[in-house]
Every structure is written in structure tokens, then in C-alpha cells.
């Protein structure tokens with residue numbers, strides 16, 4: 001009797017702990033203030049980013065649209081959208097887009113970037129500014145993302 005009571009208490013404690021730890025953390029106030037769109041939660045794809053980013057999916061069917069928010073200095077790894085065109089609609093702060101072999105391009109609210117399929121690139125914040133863009137995926141049949149190496153400190157030092 002005593003054993004089973006102890007076990008039930010332990011299970012309740014474990015259950016309570018797992019509920020408390022479940023789910024990614026919500027974006028901080030600075031992230032919420034960069035854009036009129038909700039900043040969401042810690043980016044589930046954060047392993048492919050340097051620094052802290054947040055994601056809120058706005059549309060999940062047919063043409064996925066997500067709001068991506070980058071803390072100052074945060075950028076995603078070099079990556080390639082296979083069989084998918086990505087459109088970046090800049091909504092807040094200051095950031096950069098760079099295609100492999102080209103100079104980084106500064107991005108400000110209202111800027112639009114069309115990333116062609118099969119193009120190695122990265123996007124992210126300026127060193128001293130939060131940054132947000134909507135990401136629109138126009139995915140063809142069999143579309144996939146290929147995540148490559150992080151943007152090195154040397155590569156990132158080209159941006160101001």
C-alpha cells in the first residue's frame with residue numbers, strides 16, 4: 001500500500017515536471033516589437049541557426065508562410081531550397097541576404113527578396129539590430145531544404 005502510494009506520487013511529480021517543460025519558450029518582448037506579426041516561440045529549426053531566432057507559422061496549408069524573427073547577430077546557416085522558391089518579405093529591423101559567391105545585401109522593411117530554387121544562401125539580422133521577415137514557400141513536387149555549414153564569423157564580418 002505504502003509502495004503504491006509512493007509510486008503514484010512519483011508519477012504525478014514526473015507528469016507535472018514534463019508538462020511544465022513541454023513546448024518551446026515564447027519570444028521575448030523585443031522580438032514581439034519588431035513586426036506587426038506575432039513572433040511566436042523559439043525556432044524549432046534553431047539547430048540550423050547561429051544565435052537566437054523565433055518562428056510563428058501564419059499559413060500552414062498550400063503556400064506556407066512563416067514569420068521569422070532574428071535577434072541581433074542571428075543568421076541561419078547557408079542553405080538551399082530544392083525545388084522550392086522562397087520569397088522574403090521584410091517586415092522589421094535591419095538584416096541581410098547573401099547568395100554564395102555574391103556580396104551581402106542589406107534588407108530593410110518593405111524589401112522583397114526572391115530566392116530562386118537551388119541557390120545557396122543565408123539570411124539574418126545585422127549585428128546591432130533585431131530583424132524580421134515573412135518567409136513564403138512556393139514549393140514544387142518533392143521540395144526539400146538542404147542545410148549546409150554555418151555562416152562563419154569571417155563571412156558574417158562583411159556585414160555592418
Ligand code: MN
Pocket residue numbers: 079081086115121122123
Ligand atoms: Mn532561405
